[in-house]
Amino acid sequence: MTTPTEVHSPPTERQSPLATRLGPLRLRNPLLSASGCFGYGEEMGAFVDPGVYGAIVGKSISRLPRNGNPIPRVCETASGMLNSIGLQNPGMDAFISNYLPRMRHYDTVVVVNIVGDSIDEYVQMAERLDREPGVGAIELNISCPNCAVGGMEFGIDPQATETLVRKVRDCFRGPIFAKLTPNVTDIVPVAKAAEAGGADVLSLINTFVGMSVDWRKRRPRLGGVTGGLSGPAIKPLALRLVWLASRACRIPIVGIGGIMNADDVLEFLVAGASAVQLGTAHFVEPRSVPRILEALEQAVQDEGLDNISDLVGTLKTDKKPITIQGDG
Amino acid sequence: MSSSTPQSPTPTPQSHATRPSRVVFNRRVGPGWYTLRLEEATIAQVSRAGQFVQVKTADRSSFDPLLRRPFSVYDVDRERGTYDLLYTAVGRGTRWLADIPDSPGTMVEVEGPFGNTFTAPTDRDSIYLVGGGVGVAPLYLFARELLASRSALPRITLCMGARTREQLQGIDEFRRLSLRCEVATDDGSEGFHGRVTQLFATLAERDREPLRVYGCGPQGMNESLRAIAVERSYPTEICVESLMACGFGVCFGCVLPIRKKPGGDFYNRRTCYEGPVFDARLLHPGIE
Numbered sequence: 149m150t151t152p153t154e155v156h157s158p159p160t161e162r163q164s165p166l167a168t169r170l171g172p173l174r175l176r177n178p179l180l181s182a183s184g185c186f187g188y189g190e191e192m193g194a195f196v197d198p199g200v201y202g203a204i205v206g207k208s209i210s211r212l213p214r215n216g217n218p219i220p221r222v223c224e225t226a227s228g229m230l231n232s233i234g235l236q237n238p239g240m241d242a243f244i245s246n247y248l249p250r251m252r253h254y255d256t257v258v259v260v261n262i263v264g265d266s267i268d269e270y271v272q273m274a275e276r277l278d279r280e281p282g283v284g285a286i287e288l289n290i291s292c293p294n295c296a297v298g299g300m301e302f303g304i305d306p307q308a309t310e311t312l313v314r315k316v317r318d319c320f321r322g323p324i325f326a327k328l329t330p331n332v333t334d335i336v337p338v339a340k341a342a343e344a345g346g347a348d349v350l351s352l353i354n355t356f357v358g359m360s361v362d363w364r365k366r367r368p369r370l371g372g373v374t375g376g377l378s379g380p381a382i383k384p385l386a387l388r389l390v391w392l393a394s395r396a397c398r399i400p401i402v403g404i405g406g407i408m409n410a411d412d413v414l415e416f417l418v419a420g421a422s423a424v425q426l427g428t429a430h431f432v433e434p435r436s437v438p439r440i441l442e443a444l445e446q447a448v449q450d451e452g453l454d455n456i457s458d459l460v461g462t463l464k465t466d467k468k469p470i471t472i473q474g475d476g
Numbered sequence: 477m478s479s480s481t482p483q484s485p486t487p488t489p490q491s492h493a494t495r496p497s498r499v500v501f502n503r504r505v506g507p508g509w510y511t512l513r514l515e516e517a518t519i520a521q522v523s524r525a526g527q528f529v530q531v532k533t534a535d536r537s538s539f540d541p542l543l544r545r546p547f548s549v550y551d552v553d554r555e556r557g558t559y560d561l562l563y564t565a566v567g568r569g570t571r572w573l574a575d576i577p578d579s580p581g582t583m584v585e586v587e588g589p590f591g592n593t594f595t596a597p598t599d600r601d602s603i604y605l606v607g608g609g610v611g612v613a614p615l616y617l618f619a620r621e622l623l624a625s626r627s628a629l630p631r632i633t634l635c636m637g638a639r640t641r642e643q644l645q646g647i648d649e650f651r652r653l654s655l656r657c658e659v660a661t662d663d664g665s666e667g668f669h670g671r672v673t674q675l676f677a678t679l680a681e682r683d684r685e686p687l688r689v690y691g692c693g694p695q696g697m698n699e700s701l702r703a704i705a706v707e708r709s710y711p712t713e714i715c716v717e718s719l720m721a722c723g724f725g726v727c728f729g730c731v732l733p734i735r736k737k738p739g740g741d742f743y744n745r746r747t748c749y750e751g752p753v754f755d756a757r758l759l760h761p762g763i764e
């Protein structure tokens with residue numbers, strides 16, 4: 149019996165040094181677009197063929213359309229940016245009739261990211277997507293810092309995470325990604341809960357909640373007051389969380405957080421990610437993925453590896469620290 | 477009146493330059509004001525008035541400042557393959573730009589052009605361009621397009637506003653074109669003493685011809701122009717500004733509440749993708 153996954157995956161050349169397995173998915177390479185940073189592929193088509201990506205993850209879809217948050221919605225910070233978009237999206241009906249038909253023609257795996265106010269909403273959307281051809285996987289956004297209800301509410305609670313993932317698991321046959329929030333004291337219990345609930349892949353991480361203040365005006369720089377921090381500023385934080393979760397879980401991890409170039413990708417793989425998503429990089433350099441793919445092929449060749457996945461989880465932490473005697 | 481609704485261009489891979497732009501000059505034209513001339517044939521060829529480019533304002537491998545900065549295309553020389561940007565050095569990105577030597581050679585990463593354009597008036601229209609600050613940039617390119625494309629010389633009035641006489645940047649370039657130039661300064665140091673929109677309202681009232689108005693300026697000016705245009709039913713297009721992350725429709729960071737048709741509901745529409753030029757009747761009142 150072929151699983152829906154295999155049907156939906158485009159063929160990959162077995163010999164390709166970048167070919168990547170991500171749980172049940174076989175991807176052309178380990179580079180995915182991060183949700184909310186690639187739209188549904190239409191606008192990005194002016195710069196890059198979605199087919200060059202290992203997979204594309206669409207902007208979050210909710211059951212009903214959402215208008216999003218008040219303006220201003222973006223604000224630059226040191227080597228990063230804050231956003232408070234608030235999940236503006238056309239809703240599931242419009243997505244299925246207006247966007248998914250075009251996405252089905254992309255020569256890559258299409259991952260549909262969904263967000264709900266309640267477990268029921270996630271389940272309803274997953275049931276609906278299960279019947280739609282062309283959905284390679286779903287990603288559960290249980291980590292958005294910019295909405296009043298739903299989203300991150302689930303992702304900060306291991307029990308709620310496990311229940312939600314399990315209920316979606318029961319009604320969706322394809323692969324499930326759980327996208328987790330870094331805004332927790334310890335990500336490991338949440339990651340383990342998503343795995344226990346039946347997630348196939350962990351997407352780590354969504355943005356860090358933060359804020360920016362215009363002291364002269366005595367006002368926040370974002371209409372939503374707080375927002376999600378992304379970009380190179382968060383890469384060290386994201387790397388640590390990927391590393392921690394990869395040691396605690398068996399399911400593969402997609403690393404996310406400030407990836408701008410090939411070295412960043414390789415750092416995440418060594419730390420334990422099987423693949424990565426690029427988000428903010430698209431805003432700055434919309435052609436980053438084809439450029440990074442070239443550099444990755446070169447790096448794999450230079451390192452004498454057969455396949456890029458040989459690097460996954462190869463971080464060496466066994467070196468004994470040098471301790472110094474003294475009254476320090 | 478659907479003919480007055482600006483159209484979004486259909487983005488095609490060909491419309492976006494893949495090569496960096498080469499600096500021709502980076503001239504200081506006033507206190508804190510600069511004109512940057514860049515050479516890149518595609519952008520010079522396809523840019524139209526109202527469109528903008530996204531300029532990386534950091535060294536090649538640096539991501540700080542992270543985001544590109546949007547600038548309206550100020551002028552183009554399609555034969556030489558150059559285009560101009562007008563900017564004021566006010567923040568980290570524009571100060572980085574101002575530090576580029578005023579000599580040829582530096583390569584700058586530029587994406588674009590993005591966004592829609594002003595729509596053409598009819599031959600009968602009396603055309604008003606209302607601008608302030610760096611908002612005069614797209615109006616200058618539009619004036620040049622109008623003068624180049626018309627067999628009969630169009631009647632164009634420029635109304636330019638600034639705080640002081642020194643801040644009336646770009647006025648000399650407009651004065652070299654065949655159009656009527658009227659200026660307003662907040663302090664009365666040149667021209668009309670008051671707001672440029674008051675000046676425009678007075679001039680427009682006396683005009684007996686059908687008007688067609690194009691505006692671009694700071695948010696306060698845009699809002700004032702919108703209010704006048706709606707109250708007096710002047711067909712008006714306004715090029716709006718907003719904070720942006722991507723500039724090409726992906727991030728939804730630059731939205732403003734904008735109608736899809738006059739009298740319709742407001743939606744959070746992208747200024748970079750559905751705009752930046754909108755019919756004044758579509759804009760939300762009171763955004764300053």
